[in-house]
Amino acid sequence: MAPAVSGNNAIPGKASFKGILAYAKPHRKTFFGVFGCTLIAISADLLQPYLVKIAIDDNLMIGRNDYGMLLIICGIYLLLSLLSFLFSYLQSNLIQFAGQSIVARIRKDLFAHITRLSPSFFDRFSSGSLVTHVSSDTETINQFFTQVCLSLMRDGMTLIFIIVLMFQLDPVLAGYSMLLLPVIALIAVSFRSYMRKTYQASRSRLSRLIAFVAENLAGMNLIQAFHQEKEQQLEFDERNRFYYKANLREIRTSVLFNRSFDLLGNLSIAFLTWIGGRAVFHHTIEFGVLYAFITYIRQFFQPINAITQQWNTLQSASVSMERIWNLFRTEPDVKEAARPLSMPESPVQGQIDYNRVVFGYNAEEPVLKGLELHIAPGEMIGIVGTTGAGKSSLISLLCRFYDVQQGSVRIDGTDIRDIPLEQLQRTVGLVQQEPYLYSGSILDNVRLFDESISREDVISACRFVGADDLVRRLPAGYETMLSDKGSGLSAGERQLISFARIVVFQPAILILDEATANLDSRTEQTVQQALQAVSKGRTTLVIAHRLSTVMGADRIIVMSAGMIVEEGTHAQLLRMRGYYEQLYRHSQGSAEMGIG
Numbered sequence: 239m240a241p242a243v244s245g246n247n248a249i250p251g252k253a254s255f256k257g258i259l260a261y262a263k264p265h266r267k268t269f270f271g272v273f274g275c276t277l278i279a280i281s282a283d284l285l286q287p288y289l290v291k292i293a294i295d296d297n298l299m300i301g302r303n304d305y306g307m308l309l310i311i312c313g314i315y316l317l318l319s320l321l322s323f324l325f326s327y328l329q330s331n332l333i334q335f336a337g338q339s340i341v342a343r344i345r346k347d348l349f350a351h352i353t354r355l356s357p358s359f360f361d362r363f364s365s366g367s368l369v370t371h372v373s374s375d376t377e378t379i380n381q382f383f384t385q386v387c388l389s390l391m392r393d394g395m396t397l398i399f400i401i402v403l404m405f406q407l408d409p410v411l412a413g414y415s416m417l418l419l420p421v422i423a424l425i426a427v428s429f430r431s432y433m434r435k436t437y438q439a440s441r442s443r444l445s446r447l448i449a450f451v452a453e454n455l456a457g458m459n460l461i462q463a464f465h466q467e468k469e470q471q472l473e474f475d476e477r478n479r480f481y482y483k484a485n486l487r488e489i490r491t492s493v494l495f496n497r498s499f500d501l502l503g504n505l506s507i508a509f510l511t512w513i514g515g516r517a518v519f520h521h522t523i524e525f526g527v528l529y530a531f532i533t534y535i536r537q538f539f540q541p542i543n544a545i546t547q548q549w550n551t552l553q554s555a556s557v558s559m560e561r562i563w564n565l566f567r568t569e570p571d572v573k574e575a576a577r578p579l580s581m582p583e584s585p586v587q588g589q590i591d592y593n594r595v596v597f598g599y600n601a602e603e604p605v606l607k608g609l610e611l612h613i614a615p616g617e618m619i620g621i622v623g624t625t626g627a628g629k630s631s632l633i634s635l636l637c638r639f640y641d642v643q644q645g646s647v648r649i650d651g652t653d654i655r656d657i658p659l660e661q662l663q664r665t666v667g668l669v670q671q672e673p674y675l676y677s678g679s680i681l682d683n684v685r686l687f688d689e690s691i692s693r694e695d696v697i698s699a700c701r702f703v704g705a706d707d708l709v710r711r712l713p714a715g716y717e718t719m720l721s722d723k724g725s726g727l728s729a730g731e732r733q734l735i736s737f738a739r740i741v742v743f744q745p746a747i748l749i750l751d752e753a754t755a756n757l758d759s760r761t762e763q764t765v766q767q768a769l770q771a772v773s774k775g776r777t778t779l780v781i782a783h784r785l786s787t788v789m790g791a792d793r794i795i796v797m798s799a800g801m802i803v804e805e806g807t808h809a810q811l812l813r814m815r816g817y818y819e820q821l822y823r824h825s826q827g828s829a830e831m832g833i834g
């Protein structure tokens with residue numbers, strides 16, 4: 239499995255925190271609003287026990303029996319409750335609005351950034367871990383704003399207010415209560431590191447589980463074809479069990495922590511009732527003060543507990559921030575030139591030069607070793623060779639999925655690294671063995687959602703490649719919706735749709751990667767005809783395992799171990815009696831035996 243973008247043990251860096259916080263800046267006013275609402279809601283909440291204390295000490299206990307005053311106190315109490323309700327509601331809505339907006343923006347930028355990354359990045363990172371970053375990591379950041387920030391603000395303020403009110407009521411009792419602070423801090427700190435570990439273990443196991451499911455779903459047909467269901471099930475069970483155990487451990491720790499806090503809270507109430515009760519007996523404090531104190535001490539634990547409970551979220555948020563920030567910092571390997579040059583000829587002629595190209599997926603192991611290849615405008619080149627010879631690598635370089643390590647690839651004399659990426663993408667059209675079809679209509683799949691291309695252009699392109707009849711036979715014609723990479727169409731039909739794309743977008747250079755390898759001979763014929771039609775007037779490179787696909791090419795190059803070992807027309811190569819002739823004889827044998 240590919241590793242996560244950054245390890246789970248990543249130390250939350252300042253840079254990542256600052257970077258993510260920059261997303262919160264436009265919402266400064268909202269955060270001020272939240273602060274204001276919190277201040278009003280807390281004040282309203284905390285004044286209530288104080289009111290009861292006034293009612294007890296200044297009215298009930300001294301036998302004043304002032305009904306009017308009692309009624310006013312009850313009225314104010316009710317009003318404070320309403321205020322607290324209203325401003326708490328406002329505060330929650332405001333913080334949710336800010337959090338959701340921030341995260342929606344991060345998700346948008348993240349997705350845009352991922353789509354700009356080079357194929358080498360996707361070689362390294364599994365789609366499963368990327369799904370986790372875009373979905374759950376951003377959600378954790380939302381929790382950071384809506385839970386951690388809110389709790390720090392609300393519970394932090396509550397704590398300060400309670401301490402002030404306690405000292406104002408009775409400094410001695412308040413002093414006793416403060417004795418509890420170090421005990422609370424000790425418990426919080428001792429649990430902290432353990433909780434962090436359990437949390438991280440559970441997160442990394444969950445991300446491994448998600449990645450496994452995503453990879454399995456993507457390759458389900460292969461798993462079923464090779465009867466790997468049992469093996470995969472065993473592997474899944476193992477990962478599932480690991481996650482289950484880690485999750486249970488995390489929950490157990492968290493419950494133990496919370497219950498210890500409850501226990502401590504109850505012990506302190508007992509302690510205060512003892513000390514305060516004695517003081518009431520000795521008339522050193524009033525009964526209302528003791529009542530207010532007991533109420534405050536209950537409320538005293540709540541914010542501390544709430545803040546420490548946020549520790550988990552803070553931990554996960556810092557890990558998520560670090561991972562997302564690392565992703566943002568990942569630069570595409572293939573970059574736009576600092577000063578891009580446009581190709582001199584317009585329209586593009588389609589001359590291609592590979593000049594002493596050295597390339598490898600890692601620098602130590604070159605796949606192409608000083609390759610030299612020159613292709614004239616409009617020429618059709620067939621590329622053949624054994625598996626792993628470097629055929630796909632050759633065309634990946636022309637599409638600039640990767641950059642050469644030495645030498646250069648040029649189109650019409652311009653190094654492709656100097657050509658603006660968008661112009662290069664328009665110049666080089668690629669039809670892969672398994673053309674990618676999007677969820678959407680046939681119409682949109684041909685014009686790649688480019689509304690500036692008319693329906694008529696799409697229809698005439700389909701007619702040109704011989705796909706019009708097949709599209710019209712579909713239930714909704716050009717509006718037929720394809721789902722799941724066009725699973726309703728045959729391989730040949732998907733191929734024809736991708737040819738129609740080429741006709742619509744008119745690239746000067748066309749690349750076909752084993753485009754007809756999967757087709758039956760009748761469909762192959764249709765596709766061959768389409769290929770002939772599409773390749774007319776443009777430089778075409780065709781990689782084929784079936785020699786029949788490239789026999790008519792202007793030139794065939796034969797590759798082996800990253801080098802061109804033979805080249806010429808079909809007839810010339812046969813006359814050489816070399817590598818190509820062997821391949822040809824082998825393919826003839828296979829055809830006679832009904833293979834390939």
Ligand SMILES: Nc1ncnc2c1ncn2[C@@H]1O[C@H](COP(=O)(O)OP(=O)(O)OP(=O)(O)O)[C@@H](O)[C@H]1O
Nearest residue numbers: 361599600605623624625626627628629630631632
């Ligand atoms: N993304 C990649 N990361 C690392 N190595 C790769 C990658 N793609 C290909 N290779 C390696 O580079 C070498 C050349 O591969 P390439 O796909 O270019 O050969 P090919 O001739 O197209 O083979 P095939 O006919 O099997 O598709 C092989 O050894 C292959 O294992």
